Amino acid sequence: VVRVRVAVNLGDRSYDAVVEEGARHEVASLIRHRAPDAQLAVIIAPAQIQSQPWFGIDTSVRSTVLTIPDGEAAKTLSVLESLTTQLSELRLSRRDVLVAVGGGATTDVVGFAAATYLRGVGVIHVATSLVAQVDAAIGGKTAVNLAVGKNLVGAFHQPLGVLCDLETLATLPERERRSGLGEMAKCWLLTGRTARDASSSSFADAVTCAVELKATLVSTDEREGGQRVLLNYGHTLAHALEAEHLAGRPLDLRHGEAVAVGVAFAARLARHLGRVDASYVSDTDAVLAHWHLPSRLPAVADRDELVTAMGRDKKAHHNLTFVLAGADGFGTVDNVAPTDVRAVLEEFGRER
Ligand SMILES: NC(=O)c1ccc[n+]([C@@H]2O[C@H](COP(=O)([O-])OP(=O)(O)OC[C@H]3O[C@@H](n4cnc5c(N)ncnc54)[C@H](O)[C@@H]3O)[C@@H](O)[C@H]2O)c1
Numbered sequence: 001v002v003r004v005r006v007a008v009n010l011g012d013r014s015y016d017a018v019v020e021e022g023a024r025h026e027v028a029s030l031i032r033h034r035a036p037d038a039q040l041a042v043i044i045a046p047a048q049i050q051s052q053p054w055f056g057i058d059t060s061v062r063s064t065v066l067t068i069p070d071g072e073a074a075k076t077l078s079v080l081e082s083l084t085t086q087l088s089e090l091r092l093s094r095r096d097v098l099v100a101v102g103g104g105a106t107t108d109v110v111g112f113a114a115a116t117y118l119r120g121v122g123v124i125h126v127a128t129s130l131v132a133q134v135d136a137a138i139g140g141k142t143a144v145n146l147a148v149g150k151n152l153v154g155a156f157h158q159p160l161g162v163l164c165d166l167e168t169l170a171t172l173p174e175r176e177r178r179s180g181l182g183e184m185a186k187c188w189l190l191t192g193r194t195a196r197d198a199s200s201s202s203f204a205d206a207v208t209c210a211v212e213l214k215a216t217l218v219s220t221d222e223r224e225g226g227q228r229v230l231l232n233y234g235h236t237l238a239h240a241l242e243a244e245h246l247a248g249r250p251l252d253l254r255h256g257e258a259v260a261v262g263v264a265f266a267a268r269l270a271r272h273l274g275r276v277d278a279s280y281v282s283d284t285d286a287v288l289a290h291w292h293l294p295s296r297l298p299a300v301a302d303r304d305e306l307v308t309a310m311g312r313d314k315k316a317h318h319n320l321t322f323v324l325a326g327a328d329g330f331g332t333v334d335n336v337a338p339t340d341v342r343a344v345l346e347e348f349g350r351e352r
Contacts, residue, residue, distance in 0.1 A: 002204040007215065028060035030124055038096045048102075050065065115154075122159075129176055138214045142156070164207065179255050187214070192329070230323055233323040261298070263295075264296070301349070321335075
């Protein structure tokens with residue numbers, strides 16, 4: 001049985017992320033250790049999650065289950081208002097805890113409720129989607145959306161613990177799994193692992209690799225000024241592909257698939273700039289293929305619009321900025337010439 005405990009080191013706000021089949025059964029022991037004075041635990045999950053055969057959380061203290069909308073629909077200020085109103089009606093105090101059970105949308109909104117209700121209460125994340133396990137639940141970034149944009153209102157609030165329960169992934173729909181696989185493959189490459197490593201590793205190893213990377217980067221860079229930016233590997237093109245998606249020409253790519261295409265492009269751009277050789281590109285494609293992820297530009301993607309959208313990427317600071325592999329590891333490369341980007345994109349688009 002796989003059981004890995006990964007430390008997120010943030011002084012007195014340190015906590016562990018546990019990767020395990022059945023990690024959800026550790027909620028009670030986490031509450032005993034991290035919130036010993038808690039008398040009430042409020043478990044918050046969408047109905048979609050509550051209907052899964054594995055759902056059932058033992059907290060060892062008095063507990064209540066509250067229901068929030070499923071997925072992105074939960075990430076609104078009105079859900080936050082109704083949720084925190086219910087917490088107040090339940091008389092949840094600062095020594096009590098919230099337990100979020102679900103995907104990244106659930107951990108984002110429950111995390112934000114925990115950050116703001118009574119100016120901060122403890123929260124435990126039981127991450128049940130692959131995206132939540134390898135990314136969203138770890139690191140303390142919480143947010144809801146506004147009509148004008150995603151994740152515009154939020155806070156940093158570290159959880160008391162994160163439980164990545166591999167058993168719950170059995171019921172995760174395939175489309176949702178693919179979304180997480182893209183981020184997971186990105187982490188695999190960022191840690192210098194190869195396709196050969198992938199073929200001799202288990203799925204749990206790959207989840208653990210991503211959790212360890214995120215934990216390390218968050219520990220050294222909680223608020224994203226330095227190394228945490230490496231997690232944007234593949235995201236410059238991914239965001240542009242998604243912007244095109246939003247502009248009304250559906251590409252039908254899950255975020256993780258867009259990241260995979262972005263990672264494949266970043267490898268080619270790094271080779272074009274002389275930072276890596278051709279074997280890095282083929283190994284990247286092989287890593288993506290290992291997890292059945294795309295490594296080609298969707299035929300419908302408009303190259304001009306993609307270059308423009310990459311220039312607008314909020315993390316690009318108005319120049320074309322990419323996280324790229326290089327001889328000394330990964331780094332942010334600023335001021336990449338639009339003509340280089342365009343040339344690599346053209347060539348990438350011709351690959352089939
Ligand atoms: N805070 C961060 O650092 C961070 C990082 C990455 C993503 N995010 C956020 O995470 C969200 C995406 O996360 P997500 O992909 O998990 O989306 P999600 O929470 O919407 O979950 C996707 C779907 O899968 C279902 N689901 C989850 N686990 C399941 C299971 N085990 N069995 C059956 N169904 C299950 C959910 O109910 C939902 O319908 C976005 O809102 C994104 O902004 C946040």
